[in-house]
Amino acid sequence: MTKITAAITAVGKYVPDFVLSNQVLETMVDTNDEWITSRTGIKERRILKDTDKGTSYMAIKAAEDLLAKTGLDPKEIDLVLMATTTPDMPVASTGVYVATQIGATNAFSYDLQAACSSFLYGLSTATSYIESGRYKKVLLIGADKMSSIIDYTDRATCIIFGDGAGAVLVEPNTEGLGFQDEILKSDGVGREFLKIEAGGSLLPPSEETVKNKQHFVHQDGKTVFKYAVSGMADVSEQIMQRNNLTHSDVNWLVPHQANKRIIDATANRMGLNEDKVLVNIHKYGNTTSATLPLLLNDFEKDLKKGDNLIIASFGGGFTWGAIYLKWAYNTEK
Numbered sequence: 550m551t552k553i554t555a556a557i558t559a560v561g562k563y564v565p566d567f568v569l570s571n572q573v574l575e576t577m578v579d580t581n582d583e584w585i586t587s588r589t590g591i592k593e594r595r596i597l598k599d600t601d602k603g604t605s606y607m608a609i610k611a612a613e614d615l616l617a618k619t620g621l622d623p624k625e626i627d628l629v630l631m632a633t634t635t636p637d638m639p640v641a642s643t644g645v646y647v648a649t650q651i652g653a654t655n656a657f658s659y660d661l662q663a664a665c666s667s668f669l670y671g672l673s674t675a676t677s678y679i680e681s682g683r684y685k686k687v688l689l690i691g692a693d694k695m696s697s698i699i700d701y702t703d704r705a706t707c708i709i710f711g712d713g714a715g716a717v718l719v720e721p722n723t724e725g726l727g728f729q730d731e732i733l734k735s736d737g738v739g740r741e742f743l744k745i746e747a748g749g750s751l752l753p754p755s756e757e758t759v760k761n762k763q764h765f766v767h768q769d770g771k772t773v774f775k776y777a778v779s780g781m782a783d784v785s786e787q788i789m790q791r792n793n794l795t796h797s798d799v800n801w802l803v804p805h806q807a808n809k810r811i812i813d814a815t816a817n818r819m820g821l822n823e824d825k826v827l828v829n830i831h832k833y834g835n836t837t838s839a840t841l842p843l844l845l846n847d848f849e850k851d852l853k854k855g856d857n858l859i860i861a862s863f864g865g866g867f868t869w870g871a872i873y874l875k876w877a878y879n880t881e882k
């Protein structure tokens with residue numbers, strides 16, 4: 550019997566039109582373009598300004614982009630997996646709403662949250678459903694409206710994050726392409742260093758929590774940075790070793806876009822030149838669940854059938870990992 554692997558067969562994206570540049574941030578908090586650029590690599594980020602629109606708006610747009618590119622009938626989709634840290638509401642599921650809005654009426658859906666690793670973990674989940682033979686078409690969306698949980702008077706966080714969405718279709722492959730291996734990790738030590746304290750069961754919303762700004766992201770950047778650098782580099786190196794890949798075998802590193810210095814440290818450890826590393830952090834900042842599918846979409850034309858990709862992430866929790874896959878299709882330049 551032919552082995553079934555799970556392959557990404559299409560990508561789509563959406564980013565809001567509004568651009569928040571470093572120059573504009575200079576007028577909002579005590580920072581400057583030179584500091585942000587040299588410490589993070591970020592020049593600008595996109596913000597969903599409409600106060601009546603949530604993460605689902607961007608997720609629907611990204612899914613519709615994918616559907617338009619492929620001509621896929623949404624009724625053929627079995628599962629819509631929604632990777633997000635900023636759901637429209639705590640209840641009901643954002644993915645369920647998105648699935649209905651795009652016409653995926655035969656699909657079931659749910660949300661998956663692992664901070665900046667949500668999409669990577671989602672790719673692992675989608676892969677397992679496909680490899681098991683239970684489902685044939687999984688639409689995995691990574692979307693976050695980070696601007697809804699950022700304090701724009703806090704220079705430690707507001708310079709980093711942006712809004713966006715990306716989508717991929719995961720389907721069975723019988724040529725041995727697609728998913729090859731994964732190393733996924735988590736460590737609860739991270740909860741202290743990157744969190745939104747209030748709004749959950751531990752500290753429900755109150756006048757006090759609003760006054761104390763406990764519904765915004767707080768992070769100890771230095772500590773997160775330290776863990777992220779070693780975490781992402783470790784798993785990326787380990788997955789190469791476990792699969793006997795040298796730096797010349799790896800065509801592309803697809804790294805989570807949190808900080809250009811974290812990306813460089815990972816590439817360095819893997820022995821990869823800059824031209825093999827996908828980067829768009831300068832345009833979008835850290836869009837959390839959307840960084841990885843946005844990269845795959847933006848560089849789709851450069852990815853060739855059979856190329857070896859290492860996709861790596863690090864996020865709050867902490868959550869991190871690496872997936873090794875062989876790209877499954879070519880796109881016209």
Ligand SMILES: CC(C)(COP(=O)(O)OP(=O)(O)OC[C@H]1O[C@@H](n2cnc3c(N)ncnc32)[C@H](O)[C@@H]1OP(=O)(O)O)[C@@H](O)C(=O)NCCC(=O)NCCS
Nearest residue numbers: 580581584588665704705708770771773774807808863864
């Ligand atoms: C947030 C981050 C960019 C800060 O960079 P850093 O090099 O660690 O900077 P530090 O926090 O050590 O601050 C260095 C100095 O710059 C100052 N500073 C901090 N933010 C600043 C800003 N936006 N503009 C100007 N100066 C700033 C600090 O106050 C500090 O000044 P001091 O030396 O006088 O005390 C970096 O720590 C980071 O990227 N961390 C990981 C974040 C991350 O990945 N989060 C998402 C999880 S995936």
